[in-house]
Every structure is written in structure tokens, then in C-alpha cells.
Amino acid sequence: MDAARFRTLLPRAVALPGVVVALLTGVSGVSALVADRPLILAPVPRNAAEAAGNRDAADVVVMAASTDMNQPAPARMPLRLRAPATLTPLEAAAISERAYMIRVVRDRGARLDAQQLQTLRCIAEARKDRGTIAYLAAIDSSALNCEGVRIPY
Amino acid sequence: MFAAGVSASVFRIPIQVSDSLEIIEVVDRTPSIVSAFTEGLYASRTMLRPMRQAGTKILLEIARGIGGRYNLVFRGFHAAAAALLILLFAGVARPRDWTGVSALCFAMLVLTGLHTFGGMMREAYPINHFLLISIYCLAAFAIAETRGGIAADIAACVLFVVASLTLESGVLVFAVGVAAYLSGLRGVSRRALVAMAILAAGYVILRVPVLQMAGNSVGERQTGFGTEMLTTGELRARFGATPWLLYAYTIVCSLLTVPFSQPVAGQWTAFAPWDPNAPPLFFLNDIGTSAAATAGVIWYMARRRAPDGRRRWLDPAPLVMLALVAGSALLSYAYAKSEIMSAAGVFYALVVYFAVRELTEVLITRASRSMRAPVLLATILVAGAWGWRAMGLQYRLQRGAFEARSEWVLRMPPYNEPPVPLPNARLTPRLLDEALHRGRTNPYLLWPPYARLWGEN
Numbered sequence: 001m002d003a004a005r006f007r008t009l010l011p012r013a014v015a016l017p018g019v020v021v022a023l024l025t026g027v028s029g030v031s032a033l034v035a036d037r038p039l040i041l042a043p044v045p046r047n048a049a050e051a052a053g054n055r056d057a058a059d060v061v062v063m064a065a066s067t068d069m070n071q072p073a074p075a076r077m078p079l080r081l082r083a084p085a086t087l088t089p090l091e092a093a094a095i096s097e098r099a100y101m102i103r104v105v106r107d108r109g110a111r112l113d114a115q116q117l118q119t120l121r122c123i124a125e126a127r128k129d130r131g132t133i134a135y136l137a138a139i140d141s142s143a144l145n146c147e148g149v150r151i152p153y
Numbered sequence: 154m155f156a157a158g159v160s161a162s163v164f165r166i167p168i169q170v171s172d173s174l175e176i177i178e179v180v181d182r183t184p185s186i187v188s189a190f191t192e193g194l195y196a197s198r199t200m201l202r203p204m205r206q207a208g209t210k211i212l213l214e215i216a217r218g219i220g221g222r223y224n225l226v227f228r229g230f231h232a233a234a235a236a237l238l239i240l241l242f243a244g245v246a247r248p249r250d251w252t253g254v255s256a257l258c259f260a261m262l263v264l265t266g267l268h269t270f271g272g273m274m275r276e277a278y279p280i281n282h283f284l285l286i287s288i289y290c291l292a293a294f295a296i297a298e299t300r301g302g303i304a305a306d307i308a309a310c311v312l313f314v315v316a317s318l319t320l321e322s323g324v325l326v327f328a329v330g331v332a333a334y335l336s337g338l339r340g341v342s343r344r345a346l347v348a349m350a351i352l353a354a355g356y357v358i359l360r361v362p363v364l365q366m367a368g369n370s371v372g373e374r375q376t377g378f379g380t381e382m383l384t385t386g387e388l389r390a391r392f393g394a395t396p397w398l399l400y401a402y403t404i405v406c407s408l409l410t411v412p413f414s415q416p417v418a419g420q421w422t423a424f425a426p427w428d429p430n431a432p433p434l435f436f437l438n439d440i441g442t443s444a445a446a447t448a449g450v451i452w453y454m455a456r457r458r459a460p461d462g463r464r465r466w467l468d469p470a471p472l473v474m475l476a477l478v479a480g481s482a483l484l485s486y487a488y489a490k491s492e493i494m495s496a497a498g499v500f501y502a503l504v505v506y507f508a509v510r511e512l513t514e515v516l517i518t519r520a521s522r523s524m525r526a527p528v529l530l531a532t533i534l535v536a537g538a539w540g541w542r543a544m545g546l547q548y549r550l551q552r553g554a555f556e557a558r559s560e561w562v563l564r565m566p567p568y569n570e571p572p573v574p575l576p577n578a579r580l581t582p583r584l585l586d587e588a589l590h591r592g593r594t595n596p597y598l599l600w601p602p603y604a605r606l607w608g609e610n
Contacts, residue, residue, distance in 0.1 A: 058561060
């Protein structure tokens, strides 16, 4: 590489990552300010099940006002599931392995009947999630039989 | 663009429940800015920060004046302060040519990618006083670089008073003035430094004999030791009889955290037990990039200036950086916290700017033919790795917005006791409503490995 080319390329190599980051974050920032929607690193839940499955208590509260909290919906949960699954908000909350999310979803109108409770307990058992197992055991401590119970993922 | 990117993400974070809601409610009940200031004088046994209360009162009044838009005003102020810091940084760096502009692009990655910068952006309190102190230190440095005069002296003294009544770290403005003077800058004159010294003495008199305040002692806040984060109870049990040991450890760790990104808050997180969910790449990137930048800084500070042969470390920016690293580390004696080192981190990035600018010029003229390609490759590698760290700030800010918004549900009834009992909380319902309907984002929906490469699970 000759000296003239090196003189041109070196400052560009120093600056290039900074320029890329500035453009990415700057444009995304302007989009966030103008449309309340950043372009990078800020995904948003599409439904209550997705919110419940991704520990999003605030979105569960906001969505509950206009959503049937017992309705299954396709939910992405990258931390817990390899592929999206069709889940009720309660099922998603159990899969999130955050027992408080089950409480939030119930407080916002989700019905926890005997069949649903058995499904949630079986989900928690399958995931060996001690926090959720203990939370659900406080509601129903009877012996658990998961034979024939459909795990929804 | 950097300022827009950072401040937009800062703006999306709602007013936080923790560390913010209580002070907002308390200050809201004070009748005036003066009474809010007075309330701040007596708010704590160890912290003298009345400007925090006064500033909160001013923002509350503005928010009320425009129809109760509290998030707009508080978060707008924080975002504007973040933008101001970045613009001030660029102004102090003053690139003169394209080499300087390239070095500034690199230094911006260091500034925003350092872990000490994240806390200034993510936390609220509800006014981020660490961010304000960094701005005051940069402003004092900018004043020192001017030709001086009575207006500059008065401005420097006012900055010192405001800074020291905002946060204990505000006394670092005095350190900036002294270091700048010793390095040869005369924008802040000797008489202004004498005035600042008298004001500093007045500050001590106000703290100790007048307000009967004490310094922090062992176990007032959690801090790291070795690979652990110790609770206040554990600290008292382990260091109650030998506090000097903890103090010495914490000061040394604080000295190391800016140039090496480890330990973080006194905790050697990179050497904690192996966790298969947290690949070491994150730590390798943080430590490796910091080591590379610090090597450049050391190389630069050891060089001599051509005209007078003086070592570069005696130049204004390096000397102020050294003063701030040492001063901030001393102030951290009782507990380590990345935010306390944030002003030092800003000046570290400034010295990185000067070092990269000079290194680029030296390499352009001296790199041999066979070395040019490897130098280019190494440059892209190091700058790219710093770019990844800077993107991590954006991730953390989005996560901060998510957590702050979630707090408004999970730290409130029926899930928890609210910070202020609801019958006494005049603003909480409005703030709750505002928080829930802004800044929707959920970092858990990102494909996990990205987050893990920024050190989160």
C-alpha cells in the first residue's frame, strides 16, 4: 500500500465505526422523537400474550383495557421459546418464568379456571420453574397429573 | 447525530419510581423554589444537595405552566443535558482538520461506550446530578481555555457554587480549575482560584459545623469487593472494625475502572464464577477496547510537545483528567459507583481524542510500507469494537425505558407499597398515566445473543 493511499484510508478507518453508529442511532433517535418509534433495538409486543410472556407488566396493563385477556394469540418469546407459539396471556406469563406476571395478568381480567390452572402448573413443572410452581401451589396444592395435558409450545 | 441518538433514547425513559417519585412529591408540597432549596439543606445527614430540590421545583413549575406535562419537562431536561454534554465535548475537542474529525468520531464511541457514561444517561433521580457535574466540569475547562477576564472568573466561581450544592462531586470543578491553571491555562485566573478556595472552605463550614453533616461510613450503601457485591449488612460485618481496608480497596478500584472498565462498582465482574449464559466475549470486548485506548493515552501522555519539550501529561486535558480520576476515586472511598467516576470518564474520552489524533498523524508519516495494512486492520478492529460498546448504550437505554415503565406497575399497589402513600401523592396518578402511555419498548423481544454480548441476560 503506498503512502498516499494510506494517508487517505487511515483517518477513514478511524472514523468509519463512529460514523456508522452516529447514523444508526441518530436516525433512529429522530424517528423516536418524531414518531415515538426508534428504528433499532426497541421491539414492541404485538398483543397481550406477547407482553405477558416478555415480562412487560406495563403493556399488559395498557392492553388489558382493549383486549380479551383470555384470547390466545401468536407470541414471540426469544428468551424462552425457539419459535413463536399461540398462547393465552396466562400461558405466556407462566412460560416467562416470572410468577408476578401471572398475578398481573389475572388482576387484569384473565380467568384462571381449573383446567387452565392445571395447564399452568404443568408448564411450570416442565420448565422446572420453582418460583412459578410455588406461586401456583399456593392457589392449588392438590397432586398434579400432567398426563394428557397439552403444553402449548 | 450522536447527540440526537443518545438524547432521544434518554427522553423515552419515563420518570422513574425509584429515586425520583418520592423527591418529586416532597418538593411539590414546598411552596417556592427557596423553600425547596431549604428543604434540600436538611434532607439528609450525609448528602448536601439542595440544588437538586431547587432544580426539581423549577421543572415542576415549568411542567405545571404547560398543562401538567411532567414527563416532557423532566425527561426533556435530561435529554437536553445529554445533548449539551456531547456538544460541549465536541466544542472542547475542537477538531481543526479531517484527522481531528476522524479522531472525534472515535472519541465519541469511547465517550458513549464507557460504562461510566451509561449511568449518567439511564438514571434520573429525577435530575441526573452526575450528568450535571460532568457538564459543569467541561464548562469550567472550556472557561479555562478562554482568554479569561472578570466574567470568566465569575462564571467559574458560580459554576463551583452550583456544582458543589448539586452533588458532593461538584467540588471537582475546583480540581478542574486548579489542574487547568497548573497546565498553563489562564482563563480561570489565580484570583478566581483563591475565591473558589474560600468558597470551598465555606462549603465545608456549611456541611460540618452548621448542618452537622457526616461523611459516608462503612455499610451505608452496597459496594463490590472482589468478585462479590456486598450488602450493607455484609459490609458492616466484614469491615466494621477495619473500614480503612474497604476505603483503600474502593479507591484503588475506582482508579482502575475508567482506564480498564474493570472492576465495575468495586466488583470484578469479569472474574466472577463462569456462567454459561454470559459468554466472556462481553468482558473481553470491554477490557480489550479499554486497554487499547488506555495504551494510546499512555503513549500520548509520555510524548513531548515539540515547542518546549514538556511531556504531554502536563497538557491541560491530560492533567485535568488525572485530577478528576484521582479526585473522583477519593470521593468514592465508602462505596464504588460507576456514576461517581463519570466526569473522569468524560475527560478520559477527551484525552483519547487527542491521543488518536496524534497517533493518526504519526502513523501516516512513519508507518513502514509493510506495516500499513496491519495498522489499518487493527484500527478497524479496535474502532469497530468500540462501536459495539457504543451501540450497547442504546440497548441499555431502551432497557432502562422498559424497566422504568414496568416499575410504575410492579412497585405500586397492589404489588408493592408506593414510595409515597397514595393519599399524600398529588402527582403520582398523573405520572403513572404518562409513564404507561410513553416509551413502549421491550428488550426481551430482541434475539438474546445481542443482549448477552452487551453483558445482560
